[in-house]
Amino acid sequence: MTNRGAAGVDQDIEKQWVALPAGIRTQVDGFVLQDRLMQAIKLVWEAGRVQGVGLREAQVMVHLRYLHFGDRVARTPDDPIDLDSLATLAHGIRGRVVAIEAVWDGDTVHGWFVNLLAITDEPVGQKGLATIYWSAAERALDGADTGGLHHPSAAAATRAGTALAEHLGVPFHFASPDTPDDDAPRWRP
CATH class of the missing domain: 1.10.10 (Arc Repressor Mutant, subunit A)
Structure with missing residues (x-):
């Protein structure tokens, strides 16, 4: 060009x-x-x-x-990140949810985004609850305060993840909410 x-x-x-x-x-x-x-x-x-x-x-x-x-264009729908939807998804997971975690990921189409995960034991693993892209995060935040976080995906994931973790009575972990980092330390009990 x-x-x-x-x-x-x-x-x-x-x-x-x-x-x-x-x-x-x-x-x-x-x-x-x-x-x-x-x-x-x-x-x-x-x-x-x-x-x-x-x-x-x-x-x-x-x-x-x-x-x-x-x-x-038949747009792919955003994953729901309201508390009721996330709680329903978390309750449907096989095993006991021991933490909610937000982790960065990225690709050439969406740039950086955040995956919201339920961490389980017995069986040990993780289950994806929602992928929060920039545009979906902006819609979910709808002009609300981002809590000082620069990336809307981080703000939306922090808000949704914290609410879900409190609802379930488990910890919420987001190792790098201020800076996209897909190598940030993961949650450990």
């Missing part, structure tokens, strides 16, 4: 989109309408390589298709 500004880049992307075979464009649009972002990007990237479409161009192209379809 050249550095000619957004309008020029959008025109280049549009030309690359139109140059893709109709069948590929139809399949990409199908993936977008089903909110299957990674499959759409992969298809554009693989099909467009011969005409010089790189990964970044494929991402922008698919993003523009999402914008094109807007509300018609």
Whole structure:
């Protein structure tokens, strides 16, 4: 891509989109309408390589298709993080819940996000309760105070995890709420 500004880049992307075979464009649009972002990007990237479409161009192209379809995209629903839903999920876990833990994770699609986990013993393990992405966290917080945390996912996870842990009478652990760190120390009894 050249550095000619957004309008020029959008025109280049549009030309690359139109140059893709109709069948590929139809399949990409199908993936977008089903909110299957990674499959759409992969298809554009693989099909467009011969005409010089790189990964970044494929991402922008698919993003523009999402914008094109807007509300018609069947978005993947957010995991619920209200106390009633989390408590119901926690009570349905096999084994005794001994802690609630928030841990960072990340990927190229969502950036950093937080997984809210129930830690169990007998059997020893963990069960995912919710994945809290930035956009879902902003919706859940709805303008509420983040408690000084900069990442909305950390604030929403701390709020939901603390409430659930208090409800269950177990500790809440979040080793690195201020800084995304997927290598932060995990909870130990």
